[in-house]
Amino acid sequence: MFxxxxxxxxxxxxxxxxxxxxxxxxxxxxxHLLLGLIREDKALAIRFLPPHSWAESIRNEIESRITIGKRIPTSVEVPISQECKRILSYAIEEAERLGHKHVSTEHLLLAILREEKCLAAEILQKRGVRLSTSHEWATHCSLGLGADAIREVAATMAEAWNRDDTKALSVLFAEDAEFIDVHGSFWKGRKNIEKALTTIHSSSYRGSKIKSTSTEIRFVRPDV
Known part of the structure; x- marks a missing residue:
């Protein structure tokens, strides 16, 4: 399976x-899978969970709802429950649905939510994490709207700017985009933005260079 x-x-x-x-x-x-997911991919957890629902509160709730037994040595193999096996199978299905070759943490999150009556799903649902919203976010990412794609767009924009290619610059804007330059001038719509870029790149900004740098990209909600 793995x-x-x-x-x-x-x-x-x-x-x-x-x-x-x-x-x-x-x-x-x-x-246990949820705790492992939070431990491994904090960025994914932060994206979906509000600040007050962070790891400590989730662990506290889990501890209040399970029977804690004697610690088992890590050398002893602990089998996977049938419920958890279904989740792991769902993760493969989610990867296939999104056209992804490999299963990653986002697929595991979706899979947990699909097993609606499991403890992990209940805890996530209680904190506002819904399967439908999570599916939307994962679909956006699979269409190239994730953090890596955002960085790629920024890098492409810098390259087009540096070679004064206003056509390549303009296609990076949505049809109804709004653009404000450093002087406060405002343009609306891709065609008007292209005209403005052509004007400035044929005069004061011709030959100018910009550099794209990124320290962090944070989604304010799963699909934004």
Whole structure:
């Protein structure tokens, strides 16, 4: 099953095994998978969970709802529950649905939410994480609207600017885009933006250079 899982997804399973052992569980359950997911991909968790719902509160709720047993040595193999096996299978289905070759952390999140009655899904739903919204976000990313694609657009814009290619610059704007330059001049619509760019790149900004740098991209909600 795990041959299609990428390194991050496999580490989630590793951490889930650790969490199950830590709580003395006879099986790896959905809640252990959720804790492993949060541990491995904090950026994904922050994107979906509001600040007050961060890792500590999730762990506290899990501990209040499970029976904590004697810690199991990590050398002892802890099997995966049937519920968790379904989640892992759903993750493969989610990757296939999005046209992704490998299973990663976002597919595991979607898979947990699909197993609606499991403890992990209940905890996420309680904090406002819904399968429909998460599906929308994952679809946006698969269409090239994720963080890496945003950086690529910024880099492409810088390259077009540096060679005074106003046509290539303008196609990066939406049809109804609004553009304000450094002097406060305003243009609306791609055609008007192209005209403005052509004007400035044939005069004062001709031959000017810009550089695209990015320190962090943060989604204010799953699809924005």
């Amino acid at each position: 041959e299609r899982y990428n390194e991050k997804a496999r580490r989630v399973i590793f951490f889930a095994r650790y969490e199950a052992s830590r709580y003395g569980s006879s099986y790896i359950e959905s809640e």
